[in-house]
Amino acid sequence: MPAGGALLVGYRLAMRALAPVAPWVLRRRLARGKEDPERMGEKLGRPSLPRPEGPLVWMHAVGVGEVLALPALAEALRARRPELEVLITSTSLTSARALAANMPEGARHQFLPLDCPRFARAFLDHWRPDLSVWAERDVWPVLIGETRARGIPLALINGRMNAASLRAKAPARRFFAAVYGQFDHIGVQDAGTAAHFAALGVRAQVTGALKTAARPLADFPQARAINVAALAGRRLWLAASTHPGDEAVVIAAHKALLQHDPEACLIVAPRLPARAPEVLDALKAAGIAATLLSEDGRLPRPPGPAHVVGRVGQMGLWYRLADAAFVGGSLAPVGGHNPNEPALLDCAILHGPNVANFAEDYAALHAAGAAREVRDAESLAEALRDSSLAAQIAPARAVAGRGAQALQAEAARLLAMLEARA
Structure with missing residues (x-):
């Protein structure tokens, strides 16, 4: 043998x-x-x-x-x-x-x-x-x-x-x-x-890469409408799929942003929802009033300066509401998380330098001017204040849609395997 x-x-x-x-x-x-x-x-x-x-x-x-x-x-x-x-x-x-x-x-x-x-x-x-x-x-x-x-x-x-x-x-x-x-x-x-x-x-x-052909994440129209009304035009940005190595920078950047825009609202969605209390404590220790969001994803009225997501399955809601998202695991030594999710939902993409898990995706986004790298709290806060950030949204959506052809080709191969067995 x-x-x-x-x-x-x-x-x-x-x-x-x-x-x-x-x-x-x-x-x-x-x-x-x-x-x-x-x-x-x-x-x-x-x-x-x-x-x-x-x-x-x-x-x-x-x-x-x-x-x-x-x-x-x-x-x-x-x-x-x-x-x-x-x-x-x-x-x-x-x-x-x-x-x-x-x-x-x-x-x-x-x-x-x-x-x-x-x-x-x-x-x-x-x-x-x-x-x-x-x-x-x-x-x-x-x-x-x-x-x-x-x-x-x-x-x-x-x-x-x-x-x-x-x-x-x-x-x-x-x-x-x-x-x-x-x-x-x-x-x-x-x-x-x-x-x-x-x-x-x-x-x-x-x-x-088939991840680029994934469907847009699920929407929650009722919660989204309620949150839009609660925000009443206030700016909201998202720190998505964060790890401990990301959150200190995110919190410091939000403190800096609040000095320029006291009405700005931050949503932090840790990669592991069980870490939500830990993130909440870190925000409060930094002097930022924060609360844990309800299970249905509805913001309080009025929203505070920061809120933490404590459950999975809501990212489609927050990407749709946010003007920009910092995609986590990229300042932490994790290798980064999926940038195609915010790209498909018209959310400007910010990320750290550690993106080996999605190197080709980020390279394509940067080639199209559709993502921005940040390295510390100062550069993250500066990017969030940049009025040209919205110009990244349309090219990001175009880049994220390129995986559809690869997906269809793979589907054809799989069906051929299935039919060969029949």
């Missing part, structure tokens, strides 16, 4: 041995607020929804950005094959809640079962997918192997692997080659990623 195959067998045996402790692990996570008590069984291979009739495409992603790219792909598939049903799986509460507000017609969500043979078999026995599509940075060897063993076509889409990820995988090169080798199609975002897959002995096709 090849070394990679032997490692897969060893992994499978290890995961089978861990299955008995899985409920205990989930209960520990539940106690920390990281699981849904009503749906925890889904992670043990006990689906909570019936399988729909007809052909079913199963799509999986973990990160919020990856999950939110899937509704547009589901719609592209159903536009060509309206009878298709779609199952979208994810692993985290955050991604599930973000998807809940953006679920396309003909789709439903479940949590992915833990990567143990018993749970994987139960999941596949119930759902019986006709095509499996992974938009994922990590691999789940048991689920992938069980899917392959049933003759279900496998596709990995929107792939990205940077140099650091390749270095981490290199010691287990044969293992990862054996896992990735089970996919019938691997589509990646850029040539660098394709080269990194090749270094593992895996062929990948450059298909472009």
Whole structure:
């Protein structure tokens, strides 16, 4: 048996041995607020929804950005094959809640079962997918192997692997080659990623970044109308998907902005909503009156100088209301978050220098004069005061719309795989 195959067998045996402790692990996570008590069984291979009739495409992603790219792909598939049903799986509460507000017609969500043979078999026995599509940075060897063993076509889409990820995988090169080798199609975002897959002995096709083709985030028209009335013409800007390394700069910039515009209003949406109380304390410690926003996203009357978002799924509301957004994870050493979300919703884009996760997207935006880099509180406050910032909005929307062609091409490839099986 090849070394990679032997490692897969060893992994499978290890995961089978861990299955008995899985409920205990989930209960520990539940106690920390990281699981849904009503749906925890889904992670043990006990689906909570019936399988729909007809052909079913199963799509999986973990990160919020990856999950939110899937509704547009589901719609592209159903536009060509309206009878298709779609199952979208994810692993985290955050991604599930973000998807809940953006679920396309003909789709439903479940949590992915833990990567143990018993749970994987139960999941596949119930759902019986006709095509499996992974938009994922990590691999789940048991689920992938069980899917392959049933003759279900496998596709990995929107792939990205940077140099650091390749270095981490290199010691287990044969293992990862054996896992990735089970996919019938691997589509990646850029040539660098394709080269990194090749270094593992895996062929990948450059298909472009599908996140740029994601649908605009869901709107909340009633809450938006109420907030527009509450603001009464006051300026609102958004710090989106922030991390601790971003927030000190954001808060200092808002203090500076308030000296020029005392009516300015800041909304901070931390990447992890559970950090909202921490962000609230930081604003108050800086002398800025702040409150935690209500669950429905309505601003108080009158709005204060700053408010903090404590739940997921509302970003479509705040991008539509904001004149400008600082996209977080870009001053913090995280690699940046998705600039296409504000671009599609007519919100001027500001960001820090750390944007490796979306390097090509930001390069395209800068080439079009559609984004601005800031490095500290002074440059962020200066950008927010610049009256020419609004000129970024139209070219940003044009750049963000370029991914539609790549999405349609990927949808055609996936449908060809589905039809080849029929």
